[in-house]
Amino acid sequence: MNLLIMGPPGAGKGTQAGGIAEHYKVPAISTGQLFRDNIALGTALGRTIEGLIAAGNLVPDEVTNAMVFDRLAKPDVRKHRGFLLDGYPRTLEQAAALDAELQRLRMRLDGVIALTADPASLVSRMLKRAEIEGRADDNEETIRTRIEVYGAETAPLLTLYGERGLLIDVDADGTVDEVAQRIRSALSERLDRR
Numbered sequence: 001m002n003l004l005i006m007g008p009p010g011a012g013k014g015t016q017a018g019g020i021a022e023h024y025k026v027p028a029i030s031t032g033q034l035f036r037d038n039i040a041l042g043t044a045l046g047r048t049i050e051g052l053i054a055a056g057n058l059v060p061d062e063v064t065n066a067m068v069f070d071r072l073a074k075p076d077v078r079k080h081r082g083f084l085l086d087g088y089p090r091t092l093e094q095a096a097a098l099d100a101e102l103q104r105l106r107m108r109l110d111g112v113i114a115l116t117a118d119p120a121s122l123v124s125r126m127l128k129r130a131e132i133e134g135r136a137d138d139n140e141e142t143i144r145t146r147i148e149v150y151g152a153e154t155a156p157l158l159t160l161y162g163e164r165g166l167l168i169d170v171d172a173d174g175t176v177d178e179v180a181q182r183i184r185s186a187l188s189e190r191l192d193r194r
């Protein structure tokens with residue numbers, strides 16, 4: 001099963017990705033987490049991107065694409081015959097690059113989970129998360145930038161995947177369990193009975 005999970009910052013992509021990946025027995029691959037791991041480890045990549053992430057801006061497409069394609073080449077993706085990409089693609093250019101790479105790998109997307117949320121709830125969720133996780137980009141100014149970048153760069157992908165009939169919209173307002181339940185039933189309706 002080859003899936004994407006999309007949604008504005010704070011919609012809970014990372015939280016929900018774990019459960020979905022477990023259900024379909026595929027690795028969950030989060031670009032944001034991969035970037036944060038690189039920053040924590042002080043790698044060359046981490047040093048290059050640290051400032052961009054702290055400011056809420058996107059990492060350049062070619063850097064992001066290269067990291068994702070490296071990850072898709074790891075044996076677990078082949079072994080479990082699939083993946084769940086969380087936070088990628090985030091620009092039309094990344095989406096085109098992913099199309100080309102999947103074609104090269106003879107894989108295709110099965111579905112794109114799009115979490116939708118009330119914008120007002122996003123900011124308060126992230127500020128609450130900041131107290132727990134201490135993410136450098138969870139402060140009010142950076143959150144605002146991330147939401148703007150999402151609207152300008154990433155939201156157009158919803159149209160693209162909608163036109164391909166891949167979009168699975170899920171309301172992300174509610175508890176973690178409620179949203180997980182909604183995702184599970186939306187996915188099983190769309191994918192399990194094919």
Ligand code: ADP
Pocket residue numbers: 007008009010011013031032033035052053056057058059060064086087088089090091094137146
């Ligand atoms: P959120 O969706 O809450 O912003 P993520 O962990 O998905 O959290 O992303 C955190 C940051 O990592 C983004 O603001 C951006 O700087 C960077 N990032 C993650 N994925 C991508 C991507 N596909 N392209 C460019 N930058 C990315």
